[in-house]
Amino acid sequence: MKIMQPLSVTAKTLVNACGHGAEAIHDALSSNRTGLAEQSYPNLNFSTWLGKTEGIDDIELEKNLSRYHCRNNQLACLALDTDNFRHSVTKAIDQYGAQRIGLFVGTSTSGCAETENGYRYARQHDGNLPDDYELLYTHNIGSLQDYVQRSLGLNGPGHTISTACSSSTKVFAAAYRHIASGQCDAAVVGGVDSLCLSTLYGFNSLQLISDDVCRPYDLNRKGINIGEAAGFVLLERVEAGHGKVKLKGYGESSDAFHMSSPHPDGDGAVQAMVQSLAKAGLDASDIGYLNLHGTATRNNDKAEARAVERVFGDMSSCSSTKGFTGHTLGAAGITEAIISILALEESILPGNLNLTTSDPELAIQPFTQTTDHSVENVMSNNFGFGGSNCSVIFGW
């Protein structure tokens, strides 16, 4: 496998249950403060913890883009308005031209809540959806890329990836390919997923939702807490981003095993991690920190621990950060990629919250508290339904 030409991370923004922007989220990580809370959601009839992002409801989309209005695109807009991200993109447009900047984003459910609300309305209105319901501009998976592209004034290649929980990890691979093949000079990548009943009740039907705070890698883990989040990163060729964190590798694979359970030995996960190391030209021992997928379901953590052991041997420099943000599904990739970038920039290794009793069945021992430590390279894992796996590597 050919080693890839690294790309520089020249701007970033993220919003999630821990707050808005890198500073707020760095602060939450440093002080081991979770964004999760036991809370309600409209029409949700069971009790769980959620990673709700504050301030979404107040966001108004641009007047000329009002038909894209839905919780998911509001959340996208909130992230674009944070950390001066729009300004960074405007500068990139001045430098490269709008047609030379790609846009690759991920989501699992896009504006699904609009359709859920529409069906509730239809039930009371003779089976008719609301007049102003716009499937193509809200719930369509492509709506996210379309909205963000218009909102940022970009005009290059792109699409929305939707491969469940690996969606916004794979955007890094797609962006790299479009840059490496000369179709654009830079790219914005990102991911957005917002709370909706489909995922809450869907995961509940699989008995994967915890009624407790989520406890990744703990003996008493009972499942996931669903969160919502958005994040974007601007990627440029290395010359443009001297001294910045770099995207060094990515690996993608399929389990070819089961629609909603991971391969028990983590075969697909191993393949994604090994491939990302090969793309980066690194050995497992070069990775100073691993951000685990660590959803806190029995099966995921067991299969991932097995896979990590197979690649890294005795790995102790790792954690799942889902105890901070919840499982943000299609936004988990970008959320954890940016947390991994923060780990490099701020010289911290995020803790694995809520891990109090280690599970003797799991061969890896994540940190329980955030610590100050500098490392050269970090890897982030995400594995999704349909057996879709992706690992990415960032480093100096």
Place this chain on the structure above:
Amino acid sequence: MTVYINDIAVIGPGLVERRDTRSILRGEESWQYEELPTLKPEMLPANERRRTTPVIKLALECIQGLLRDTDDLQSMTTVFASSEGDLGIVDKMCTALAEDEKNISPTIFSNSVHNAPAGYWSIAASMRGASTSLSAGDATFMCGLQEAVSQVDVEGGTVLFVAYDYPAPAMLDSKRHFEHPLAIAMRLGDTAEYKALGTLSLEGIVDTKQSSCRNPSLETLRQALPIGCGLPLVEALVRRARMHVDIPYLRDALFRISISH
């Protein structure tokens, strides 16, 4: 950037039998509407097939013909492109969620992910390579093809690309109407295989008008849903023509593809 198109497959109403489909795409026969039969992609084991939906079956029926016995299943990659995915599943889920009990079956939820066809495909074909599932609204065909071509260019090897969409149940159909189902699949690679259909190059955004089908009877199907925009391209490939095809792209633009030998 140039890649080889080593095979194509099309499944839609009146386009089920490979030989007849080729004749229609070559312009030797007229396309006529015939209801799409219940598809039973043979790659899928019977127990998996029972769990799948018409949308999943459509995508798999189309892509399965492009696999070769000699393919390296460990490294070969796939791109699944669909604008709306499975609106039948969306309808079932949202109907259930509008009721007080909100009972969703685990199978329906598992099938609701946009990458459900890709997941079933990887299981059926034992393919462990990278797989992407994407959408780009009405530009889905072109953006999916662009990703597939980029994969061949950067990663090398063979990429199976399939674009598909399927009509929605009544309530959603009132908001997003697809007249017919359709799937178009291509086998792309960095080397010419036996019976390669030609090479494809991505040219860029053009200010022209969308290409129409050379066989006038296929115009109905091209206009039936956004994925139909790929039909002029497969017609040109099957005829071994040298020409360019202009396909709907992001932000209401058109993107030019040229094909050669």
